[in-house]
Amino acid sequence: MEKEIAKHFLKGIPASPGIVIGKACVFQDILYLVERRDVEKGRAEEEILRLKRAIRQVIDELVEDNLRVSQEIGKREAEIFLAHVAILEDPYFISKIFQDIRESGINAEASVLREIEEFKKVFEKMDDPYIKTRAQDLSDIGRRVIQKLMPSPQNGCDLEEPVIIVASELTPSDTIRLDREKVLAFATESGGKESHAAILARSLGIPAVVGLEGLVSKVKKGDLLVVDGDMGILLINLPEELIENYRELQKSRESYRTELSKVIPLSSETLDGHEVRLWANIGGLADLEYALHFGAYGIGLFRTELPFLVWRRFLTEDEQFYLYQKVLTEAKGREVTIRTLDFGGDKFIEDGRREREKNPFLGYRSIRVFLREKALFRQQLRAILRASAHGKVKVLIPMISSMEEISEVREVFEATKSELRREGISFDEEISLGVMVEVPSVAIIADQVVKEVDFLSIGTNDLIQYTLAVDRDNELVNPLYQPLNPAVLRLIQMVTEVAKKAKKSVTLCGEMAGNPTYIPLLVGMGLSDLSMNPYALLEAKKTIRSIERQRWEQMARRVLDLPSVEAISRLLSEGDGPR
Structure with missing residues (x-):
C-alpha cells in the first residue's frame, strides 16, 4: 500500500487542519502573464498616471474588503487589508515604481512586477518562517494592481460544484472572494503556516496544505485529490480502496479535533x-x-x-x-x-x-x-x-x-x-x-x-x-x-x-x-x-x-x-x- 500511495504523493506544510476529498480546480496566476514592453519616450508620465488610477481603485477595494471580512469573519483577519492599504500609500514603495517607469522606460505592469520581485528576494532570504511568508502580501498587492492595469483572464475555476483549489500561490484577496460553500480545501506551491491566506483558511475552517513543490505541474482540473491539512500531504488520483481508507481517517480526525477542543x-x-x-x-x-x-x-x-x-x-x-x-x-x-x-x-x-x-x-x-x-x-x-x-x-x-x-x-x-x-x-x-x-x-x-x-x-x-x-x-x-x-x-x-x-x-x-x-x-x-x-x-x-x-x-x-x-x-x- 505504501508503494501505491508514494506514486500519488506530495509532501508540503500543514497550514490549516482537516482532511477532505474532492476534485481539483487549478487557479491561474496573473503574474505569469505580465509582459514587458517599452514605453515611448516622453510618455512615462502617462504610464504613471495610469498606475495611480489603478492604485486608487485597489485601495478602495481593500477598504471594502476590510469591512466585509470584519463583518463576516472578524476584525483580526480583516487587518491585513488595511496593512495592504498602508503599503500602497507608502511613498517609498510607490516612488520606487514611478522612478523605475521613468528611468527604465517600461510599462507599469512590468515595473510593478519587478519591484514586487525585488521585495520578495529580501523577504525570502529570512530565516524566520513567519517573516518569510510576508513576501506573499507583497505579491497579493502586486496582483491586484496588475489586474487593474491589464485585462484579467479567468482564473480557471467556475466553482459550479465544491472543489479543492490548487494554485501556485493563493493570496488573501483570492481567499475572501471564493464562495466558501464551494471550496473544500486549498493546496498551493508556495506559502507557510503564518501566511494570511493560511490564517484565513483556519478562520473559515477550510483545510489547507502549502509548500507543495511541483504542485501545479502535477495536478490538472478534475483530478481527484485528498488534502490532509493535519499532516501536510496531498494525494492525487488514488485508487478507490485507498480513498475509502482516507474517508475512515477523515471521520476519526474530525472526532479527535472535537475532543481536543x-x-x-x-x-x-x-x-x-x-x-x-x-x-x-x-x-x-x-x-x-x-x-x-x-x-x-x-x-x-x-x-x-x-x-x-x-x-x-x-x-x-x-x-x-x-x-x-x-x-x-x-x-x-x-x-x-x-x-x-x-x-x-x-x-x-x-x-x-x-x-x-x-x-x-x-x-x-x-x-x-x-x-x-x-x-x-x-x-x-x-x-x-x-x-x-x-x-x-x-x-x-x-x-x-x-x-x-x-x-x-x-x-x-x-x-x-x-x-x-x-x-x-x-x-x-x-x-x-x-x-x-x-x-x-x-x-x-x-x-x-x-x-x-x-x-x-x-x-x-x-x-x-x-x-x-x-x-x-x-x-x-x-x-x-x-x-x-x-x-x-x-x-x-x-x-x-x-x-x-x-x-x-x-x-x-x-x-x-x-x-x-x-x-x-x-x-x-x-x-x-x-x-x-x-x-x-x-x-x-x-x-x-x-x-x-x-x-x-x-x-x-x-x-x-x-x-x-x-x-x-x-x-x-x-x-x-x-x-
Whole structure:
C-alpha cells in the first residue's frame, strides 16, 4: 500500500487542519502573464498616471474588503487589508515604481512586477518562517494592481460544484472572494503556516496544505485529490480502496479535533497537580487572537521584526508605540514579553551601509547591531517602555553572548528610563529586563548572567543550531539537528536549575516547547513555563494533563546520564516513563 500511495504523493506544510476529498480546480496566476514592453519616450508620465488610477481603485477595494471580512469573519483577519492599504500609500514603495517607469522606460505592469520581485528576494532570504511568508502580501498587492492595469483572464475555476483549489500561490484577496460553500480545501506551491491566506483558511475552517513543490505541474482540473491539512500531504488520483481508507481517517480526525477542543477551558496541570503555564509566541495581532482563543497564559515571545520588514525601514518611535500598545490592549491584562529586534544575518534591513557577510548568522546581527546603533536601540526601548503604561510588559533581549553585552544593554535601558522620567512620560517602573539563552556561551555562564537580569528565556531553535554547529535549513546536515542531543539537554537543564536557584523565572520557547514528544521530558527537567506557536497549545495542554511530573523527574535524571541521542530516544520510546 505504501508503494501505491508514494506514486500519488506530495509532501508540503500543514497550514490549516482537516482532511477532505474532492476534485481539483487549478487557479491561474496573473503574474505569469505580465509582459514587458517599452514605453515611448516622453510618455512615462502617462504610464504613471495610469498606475495611480489603478492604485486608487485597489485601495478602495481593500477598504471594502476590510469591512466585509470584519463583518463576516472578524476584525483580526480583516487587518491585513488595511496593512495592504498602508503599503500602497507608502511613498517609498510607490516612488520606487514611478522612478523605475521613468528611468527604465517600461510599462507599469512590468515595473510593478519587478519591484514586487525585488521585495520578495529580501523577504525570502529570512530565516524566520513567519517573516518569510510576508513576501506573499507583497505579491497579493502586486496582483491586484496588475489586474487593474491589464485585462484579467479567468482564473480557471467556475466553482459550479465544491472543489479543492490548487494554485501556485493563493493570496488573501483570492481567499475572501471564493464562495466558501464551494471550496473544500486549498493546496498551493508556495506559502507557510503564518501566511494570511493560511490564517484565513483556519478562520473559515477550510483545510489547507502549502509548500507543495511541483504542485501545479502535477495536478490538472478534475483530478481527484485528498488534502490532509493535519499532516501536510496531498494525494492525487488514488485508487478507490485507498480513498475509502482516507474517508475512515477523515471521520476519526474530525472526532479527535472535537475532543481536543474540550481542553480549552481546563487547567494546564499534570496528574499530580503541578501547573505548567503555556504561553504563546506571536508575530502580530493575527496570532494574538488565536493565542487567546486557545487559552494561552500570556505572550511568552512577541517578535517585533515584521512591520520593519514590510515597510523596509526603521519605524518611528510613535509607530512602534502604537503597535505595542494595541497588542497590550488586545491581550486583556495578560503579560506580554516583547523581544527587541532580531534582525541579523540575511534578516538585516538592507540600507546599503555594510557589505554582504560571508557567514551572516555568526556575524553582525541582533543585539550586536543595536549596541552599535544605540540611537535605534533607544528608540525601540522608548516605545516599549511607553507601552508598558498600558499593560503588563517584559523586555527580552536576543542573541546575547557575553556579560559585557548584558552590562551595556542594562546601561542603555536605564538611561532610556531616566530620559523618559525627565520628559514626564509614564511607564512601568518595575518593568523586567531579560535575555534569550540561545548562544552556548551564555548557557555556560548562566549562574553569572542570572544575577544581572530579571528573567531568562531559552531559545531552543538557535541554541541547538549553535551548540551542534548545524544549520537546520541545510538538507545536507539537517539530520544532525537533534533536540535530544545530550549536550543540548544538559545546557537546558543547567539554565533551568540556575534560574530556579536564583528564584528567577525561566521560559523555554521554540519548536521543542510545543512538541508533545519533548514536553514530558521538559517538565521532568523542571520547566514550568513553555512558550509555543498558538496552534500547538491544545496538544501541549492535553499532553501535560496526561503525565505525572514526579515520574518524569525520575525519567529526566536517567536521560541526562545517557551519552547519545540514540540511547535517549530508545529509553523514551521503550515506555519506561509515563507517556
